Amino acid sequence: MAAPxxxxxxxxxxxxxxxxxxxxxxxxxxxxxxxxxLLETGVAxxxxxxARLNIGKATQEGGGGTEVLAATKLEVEDVETGDGVDGGxxxxxxxxxxxxxxxxxxxxxxxLQYDLTTILNQTLSHPSLHPKNLSILPGKxxxxxxxxxxxxxxxxxxxxxxxxxxxxxxxxxxxPRTRAIQYQTRRSGYASKNTDAMEVEGESNIxxxxxxxxxxxxxxxxxxxxxxxxxEVLDGRDRWPVCVTLNLLPPVHFLDATLPEEASTTxxxxxxxxxxxxxxxxxxxxRLTGSGEVVLAQMKLLMADGERYAREVFHALELxxxxxDIRRNVKAxxxxxxx
Amino acid sequence: MQSxxxxxxxxxxxxxxxPLYDHxxxxxxxxxxxxxxxxxxxxxxxxxxxxAGLISQANGSAYIxxxxxxxxxxxxGPRQSxxxxxxxxxxxxxxxxxxxxxxxxxxxxIRDAEDRSLAVQIQQSLLPAVRLELLPKSTIDIFLTIxxxxxxxxxxxxxxxxxxxxxxxAGIEMLGLxxxxxxxxxxxDVWLDPxxxxxxxxxGSLIVAGMPALGTITNVWQSGNMTPTQVIQSMEACQERxxxxxxxxxxxxxDNAQNT
Numbered sequence: 271m272a273a274p275x276x277x278x279x280x281x282x283x284x285x286x287x288x289x290x291x292x293x294x295x296x297x298x299x300x301x302x303x304x305x306x307x308l309l310e311t312g313v314a315x316x317x318x319x320x321a322r323l324n325i326g327k328a329t330q331e332g333g334g335g336t337e338v339l340a341a342t343k344l345e346v347e348d349v350e351t352g353d354g355v356d357g358g359x360x361x362x363x364x365x366x367x368x369x370x371x372x373x374x375x376x377x378x379x380x381x382l383q384y385d386l387t388t389i390l391n392q393t394l395s396h397p398s399l400h401p402k403n404l405s406i407l408p409g410k411x412x413x414x415x416x417x418x419x420x421x422x423x424x425x426x427x428x429x430x431x432x433x434x435x436x437x438x439x440x441x442x443x444x445x446p447r448t449r450a451i452q453y454q455t456r457r458s459g460y461a462s463k464n465t466d467a468m469e470v471e472g473e474s475n476i477x478x479x480x481x482x483x484x485x486x487x488x489x490x491x492x493x494x495x496x497x498x499x500x501x502e503v504l505d506g507r508d509r510w511p512v513c514v515t516l517n518l519l520p521p522v523h524f525l526d527a528t529l530p531e532e533a534s535t536t537x538x539x540x541x542x543x544x545x546x547x548x549x550x551x552x553x554x555x556x557r558l559t560g561s562g563e564v565v566l567a568q569m570k571l572l573m574a575d576g577e578r579y580a581r582e583v584f585h586a587l588e589l590x591x592x593x594x595d596i597r598r599n600v601k602a603x604x605x606x607x608x609x
Numbered sequence: 610m611q612s613x614x615x616x617x618x619x620x621x622x623x624x625x626x627x628p629l630y631d632h633x634x635x636x637x638x639x640x641x642x643x644x645x646x647x648x649x650x651x652x653x654x655x656x657x658x659x660x661a662g663l664i665s666q667a668n669g670s671a672y673i674x675x676x677x678x679x680x681x682x683x684x685x686g687p688r689q690s691x692x693x694x695x696x697x698x699x700x701x702x703x704x705x706x707x708x709x710x711x712x713x714x715x716x717x718x719i720r721d722a723e724d725r726s727l728a729v730q731i732q733q734s735l736l737p738a739v740r741l742e743l744l745p746k747s748t749i750d751i752f753l754t755i756x757x758x759x760x761x762x763x764x765x766x767x768x769x770x771x772x773x774x775x776x777x778x779a780g781i782e783m784l785g786l787x788x789x790x791x792x793x794x795x796x797x798d799v800w801l802d803p804x805x806x807x808x809x810x811x812x813g814s815l816i817v818a819g820m821p822a823l824g825t826i827t828n829v830w831q832s833g834n835m836t837p838t839q840v841i842q843s844m845e846a847c848q849e850r851x852x853x854x855x856x857x858x859x860x861x862x863x864d865n866a867q868n869t
Contacts, residue, residue: 384726396813396832396834398813552836553834553835553836553840554834555831557830558829559733561737564825566845569841
């Protein structure tokens with residue numbers, strides 16, 4: 271992922287300035303500052319939930335920065351015959367646009383995609399984060415929630431951007447309401463009718479042992495009671511984790527590295543935290559990448575620091591997402607009524 | 610999938626289902642909160658069988674077996690890099706292959722994403738230990754064949770141990786032997802070296818790799834729901850076990866060196 275043309279001298283220069291006191295970064299940030307993060311939800315009209323995230327857009331030039339697009343799409347899966355799993359499943363995939371990595375061969379790009387996909391998939395589709403409302407008919411039909419992320423541009427810190435975009439898209443996801451229906455033969459006639467599962471009258475006095483009508487009592491299919499763009503939000507949407515990447519350059523560490531900074535640090539610690547409540551925190555993923563070593567005592571300090579940074583990012587993101595909710599739902603509705 | 614179709618292989622039927630066995634394990638109720646671990650204590654690891662130098666064709670090799678995880682590892686190199694690009698550091702190339710019969714469900718003999726994710730983790734465990742700066746323009750190839758698979762955690766941990774033993778057997782300079790150990794959280798407890806069933810029942814799992822000789826950590830992989838305290842607790846528990854595993858690896862290397 272490193273920029274192809276970072277010379278040894280350049281790397282040494284960046285390292286020395288990061289380790290200087292006070293530390294210096296090319297864009298004037300302190301070690302723990304993030305670049306500006308821009309986020310917009312609902313950018314893909316045909317997706318069930320979507321978000322577009324940019325870290326470090328240059329305001330004057332109107333471009334630059336790491337840009338990630340995330341979108342979720344729901345599909346009905348058959349549990350009995352198809353690939354479906356009872357209770358639904360979540361599958362993530364990351365695609366890297368070749369324009370974001372112009373110096374990479376297509377094989378290297380494929381491998382990068384694999385690696386990014388693996389960490390997202392292992393983290394987000396873990397059973398401990400599974401949303402509860404992905405089931406349609408228990409044992410028969412369920413939703414497949416596919417989360418697709420596209421890296422449109424990479425200016426460093428792609429992991430944090432991916433996790434934030436994933437969280438925003440999953441937050442934005444609406445699952446269509448479904449209602450189970452069943453087909454039932456009327457006692458007297460042969461005509462069949464559609465009955466709402468809720469309204470089926472109790473069949474209490476079955477006399478014949480050959481009466482097999484009870485077998486087909488389970489719901490056979492489902493219908494969508496409302497429009498496709500309505501629906502309920504995904505369960506547990508405030509649990510999705512955020513990731514902070516700690517770039518380690520002993521004795522210091524810094525956040526939100528740009529590409530040249532990434533190229534000059536050898537070791538990174540990725541921490542994905544989720545904060546189900548104000549007091550609790552749970553680690554959802556941890557990875558160490560690069561060719562350096564750490565000791566356990568150092569790791570403990572890094573985890574404590576990482577938790578603090580992640581909490582800030584998590585709350586800032588949640589605030590923004592609630593803001594987006596209001597902008598897109600409440601304000602849009604008001605505008606519609608005025609018209 | 611269609612593009613990966615290889616007509617030179619016996620590809621098997623297009624659609625197949627694994628047979629359903631009437632497992633005695635499945636007949637038993639699965640683990641419930643508060644129950645003690647079956648068969649061993651929470652801090653116990655499974656017995657390890659390790660033998661170096663089983664593959665005579667390779668520069669170095671090792672075979673590791675921890676109950677139902679069986680991995681063969683071969684190291685070739687250091688040899689000249691095939692690519693013409695100059696690199697002042699050597700390259701460490703890790704490839705993991707699942708035997709088609711290694712899992713409950715048959716694995717097609719085509720490389721898939723899981724092979725790569727295991728290879729990446731094993732490479733990460735070894736990378737800080739191998740002195741690649743001494744081997745410019747060269748490549749070390751490590752090939753791991755998983756003969757029997759008992760959970761990804763066990764495969765990564767045992768694979769890393771086998772690969773570092775094989776590297777030492779090949780006489781490649783390292784800063785220390787790399788040892789790896791996995792742990793799962795079951796309720797409040799930490800169970801070391803979980804099997805596939807245990808890992809599935811757990812709320813989160815962790816793999817730590819490091820060099821006990823230097824007291825450093827080279828790789829940490831964690832997934833699932835764990836509190837920071839649990840993570841530190843598991844990492845400490847794993848590090849305690851490192852010494853035992855290190856002894857096994859050192860003994861296996863010594864045995865092989867004395868016999869040849």
